[in-house]
Amino acid sequence: MLWVAFVDRTGSGLWAAVSVLYFTYVAGLSVAQVGTLVALAGAVGIAGAPVGGRIADRFPLTRVLIVFQVLRALASAALLTTDNYALLLVYSAVGSFGDRSANVLTKLYAARVAGPDRVRYQAVSRTLANAGWAVGGLAAAAALALATTAAYQWLLAGDALSFVGAALVTARCTEPPSPSRTVATSKEPAPAERPGSPWKDRTYLAYVATESVLFMDDAVFKVGIPLWAVSATDAPHGLVPLLMVLNNVMVVGLQVPLARFGATTKAAHRLLLPLAAVFAAAGVAMAASAVHGAVPASICLTVSAAAFTLAEMIHATVSWELSIALAPDQAQGAYLGVHGLAQSAQRSAGPLAVTAAIATGPVGWTAFGAVIAVTCCVQHRLVRDRLPRPALSVPPVTVSEH
Structure with missing residues (x-):
């Protein structure tokens, strides 16, 4: 299953x-139409996380994941036909729905198959996903050099095909044990x-509401750093792609x-306080980049990008553990589906938050980092009383990685 992340993200x-x-350039849509299409497709995709998670509590996880991967493949292929x-709006919405569902299901698979080692499993999965994303991005850059309709169509x-490949790899993976579909072995039926x-x-x-704030580091790299660097700093524009590479x-x-x-629930909980400090420092460094002179x-900007990336990685570790540890064993899919709404909400609110920070200058970036830091502290206090709950106790099983 780990290789599914690489194939998918490529x-x-x-x-x-x-x-x-x-x-x-190929479909001939206007800028307004493209913006509306992306926004509406994203709005439909929000429902994918809770729906996918709920279904996975009732049916074999690998089969459900295969269905959503095939759905994504069909939606992408359909875009080529019209x-x-x-x-185009319908097909994009279907693809967005499948994407958000698959994202939650792969996380649920990690929780079930890896047991106590779920944080490390997710870390390896994310590493492979980023590697796949880089490979796909490089291939796209090479194809775009041709600037032909055929090049765009082949990329799509x-x-x-990557979703078809992910489905084929998933089909060879072992179905993990599911607490929500445990069958009683005694002759007398157990009460449901x-x-x-x-x-x-x-x-x-x-907790999910606080997560939507902590996920805003995504908007920093997609919107915040590029716009801030070119509009409010003396840094060369060529630095922006290098920060994305960093x-x-x-x-x-x-x-x-x-x-x-963050390998245990208590360890992940403790990381929230240093995470607050890293977010605050990242905001201050971004504000300081308004200083005169290209070199300073x-x-x-480099320090800020590195700090936001460090915060991104720490938060990912904390989020993987707490989102599962706070969920009942019998409803992990449903809970993870609701947790997936945090990232969906951030995709809408994040760009607005970073553009507001840009509009208010260095003070805005300092406030941006401070708000996320305070939210880390709020989450630290919020989940403290739920920590004594035992984490998922499903033992790891061997998974086919072919």
């Missing part, structure tokens, strides 16, 4: 780099245990080693 790297260009705006076809609902769990919902290299090289600091501005 295809996503191909498509993410050219999606807007494809809709503009330039009709309504159909490659994205669809009704899974808890995350929608009635106020503590978990509050982010990717740090994640690939350090995510697994850092995961050992570049140094401050």
Whole structure:
């Protein structure tokens, strides 16, 4: 299953780099139409996380994941068949729904198959995913040099084929044990245990709300750093792609080693306080990059990008552990599905937050880092009373990685 992340993200790297260009130059959509299409597809995708998680509590996880991977492949391939705006919107929405569902299901698989080692498993998975994204991005850059319609179409076809490949690899993986579908072995039937609902769990919902703030580091790299660097600093514009490379290299090289600091629920909980300090420092460094001079501005931007990347990796480790540890064993899929809403919410609110920070200048970036730091402290206090709950006790099983 670990290689599923690499295959999947290689295809996503191909498509993410050219999606807007494809809709503009191949499908012939206007800028407004492209923006609306992306926004509406993303809105539909929000439902994918809770729906996928709920289904996985009732049916074999690998089969459900295969279905969603095939759905993503069909949606991507369907984009090649038309330039009709309504159909492009439908196909994009279906693909977005499948993407958010698959994301939650792969995380749930890690929790079930790795047991106590789930944090390290997720770290390895994320490392491979970032490597795949880089490979796909490089291939897309090479293809874009041709600047032909056929090049765009082949990249989209490659994205669809990557989902087919991910489905084939998933089909060879062992089905992990599921607490929500445990069959009683005694002759006398055991009373049915009704899974808890995350929608009635106020503590978990509050935890998810804080997570939507902590995930905003994603918007920093997608929107914040590029816009801030070119509009408010003296740093050379060529530094921006290098900072994106720095982010990717740090994640690939350090995510697994850092995961050992959050390998248990209590350890992950303790990381929230140093995480607060890192977020605050990242915001201050970003604010300091407004200093005059290309060299000092570049140094401050690099320090800020490194700090936000470190925060991203620490938060990923904490989030993997707490999102599972706070969920009842019988409803892990449903809870993880609701947790997936945090990333979906960030995709909408994150860009608005970073553009507000840019508009208010250095003070805005200092406040941005401070707000996330305070949220870390709030989450630290919020989940403290739930920590005595035992974590998932499913023993690891051997997984086919072919």
